[in-house]
Amino acid sequence: MEPIFTPEQLAEIKAYHLPLYIRSAVSPFIYLGVLALILGVLVRPFYRWSESWAAWLSQRLAFLRTAPVSRAFVKAMDRLWGEPGWGAAIFFALLVNLFIDLVHVPATIYFDYVLEHRYGMSAYTPLRFALDELKGITLQGFATLALVLGLYGLARRVKRWWLVLGIPSALLLLVSSALDPYRSQVYFEQTPLEQGPVRERITSLMAQANIPFQDVRVEKTSVASKRIQAYFAGQGPTRTIVLNDVILQELAPEELLAAVAHEAGHVHEAKWPGRIASSVALVALLFVIDRLLRLSATRGWFGTTRTADIRTLPLLWLLSFSVFFLSSPLSAAFSREREREADRYALQLTQDPDAFRRMLVKAARVNKMDPDPPRWVVLKGHSHPPISERLAAIPPTPEKRAPAGGSPFLTEPSH
Structure with a gap:
């Protein structure tokens, strides 16, 4: 069988992936370090700045509390938050997110732009790259605001908020994939x-x-x-x-x-058990968050004086990171098995192992897939089996037998 890559191509692919493997090993510790810096040093000054900015803005825009349309919005926000002060909470959440994003800007530019261009994997112009990154940061900002106003606002006013928020969120999670065709059009036509x-x-x-x-x-x-x-x-x-x-x-x-x-093949997977498990896990995570918010208020961490103080937001990021980091190897293992099943389904559906093999080889060449990545990289979170493993699992194409009497294409020439 023809090798997937020439020695030169394989050397280039190994050189391309080496920085990515280093990033995979180092980035969790960098993220933890950033969160430790925020929790240990920056929470208090960030919160002071947020209160100052919110107070300054409130003075400058005081007319909004009496204007016909905007006063209804301000009253609704006060009611959602349980009291005035939601402006400082919004500033604090955005400041924390912005700080984390700024720390990762150099790595983002290098890995997502410089490295991709160096090995011919990207067609981004600097402007489009910047616009797409800005679009991602904006969407993340809106998601953060929804979290702050929804989770924290509810937790400040309802004792069992984790059930009130968790059950409808879990139900929404069950059917959220119906929106995938529309979400995918945010970035590309x-x-x-x-x-x-x-x-x-x-x-x-x-x-x-x-x-x-x-x-x-x-x-x-x-x-x-x-x-x-x-x-x-x-x-x-x-x-x-x-x-x-x-x-x-x-x-x-x-x-x-x-x-x-x-x-x-993925369409025929049994998705409901996974979706139900994810929904239950979401409710459980919200319950743990509730316990964490109450504990922080009891202990007075970061100067908190009540349950659901916005200053605990970096703690939620730390909890979420820990949950997803620790569960990633298990979820990736299930994902790799689903990919193997989808390969088997495709071979059975098409009955064309040669075409399937050629498809995988071309995909590996175009996408510069490492045929044999380090085992720790695969176990840490690869969603697909290595391409060499997938190719090895393809059954050989049955040889066509010559008809009785021989075939001019299969017989040796006489001498």
């Missing part, structure tokens, strides 16, 4: 796949797999990345097959069908 043989073959394959879908769309990621990508977004009436424009350029039709068949 999508257009329907044009009518033609490729679309017809995908439609026929999905009929064979008994998978209804809404549309096949092309996501124009080539403006930022040169990687191959395909995925299913949404569920039920919103299920959409998404192919990026790079995969359409790089793969032959049979190889493209193999990729779609692999993603179809």
Whole structure:
């Protein structure tokens, strides 16, 4: 069998991945160090600054408390927070998030822009890269505000807030994947796949797999990345097959069908047990947060004087990081097994191991996948098995036997 990479290609891939492996090993400790700095040194000055900024802004915009429309908003915010002071809470939360983002700016620029360009994996212009990063920071800011006003506001006023917030949030988590087709369009433009043989073959394959879908769309990621990508977004009436424009350029039709068949394998996974477990875990996490908020108020950590004081926000970041870091190896192990099952499903659906093998090899070459990453990297959180393992699991193609009497293409020439 032809090797996946030439020695030169393999050396380049190893050089590309080495900084990423170092980042994977070091970044958790950097994040913990940043949180330790905030918790140990910066909480009190950040909170003082936030109170000062909120007071200054409140004086300058005092007319908003009496204006016809804005006064209703201000009263609603006071009621949500339980008392005045939500402005300082918002400033504090945004200041903490901004500080964490600024600490990681050098690493973000190097790993997501410089390194990707150095090895030909990125098509980002400096402007588009900056705009996308700014877009991500803005979305994160809105999510933080929702957390502050929702979780902290509720926790200040309702004793069993973790149930009041947790149960509807868990139910929303169960069906949130229905919104995936719309979330994926925040960064990249999508257009329907044009009518033609490729679309017809995908439609026929999905009929064979008994998978209804809404549309096949092309996501124009080539403006930022040169990687191959395909995925299913949404569920039920919103299920959409998404192919990026790079995969359409790089793969032959049979190889493209193999990729779609692999993603179809994920549709038939038993997702509900995982979703239910995630929802239960969310409620449990909120309960632990409630205990942590009460403990911090009792002990007076960071100068807190009551339950759900915004100064405990970095503690929640530390708790969340610990939970996800410790659970990542287990969730990644389940993910790798799901990928193996999806590979087996695709091979059974297409009955074309050669096309599936070619698809994986091309994906490995285009995406510069390390065929044999360090074992600790895989165990720490790889969502997919190494590409060498996936290729080794493909059964050999049965050899075609020559018809009786021999074949001019298989017999040796006479001398």
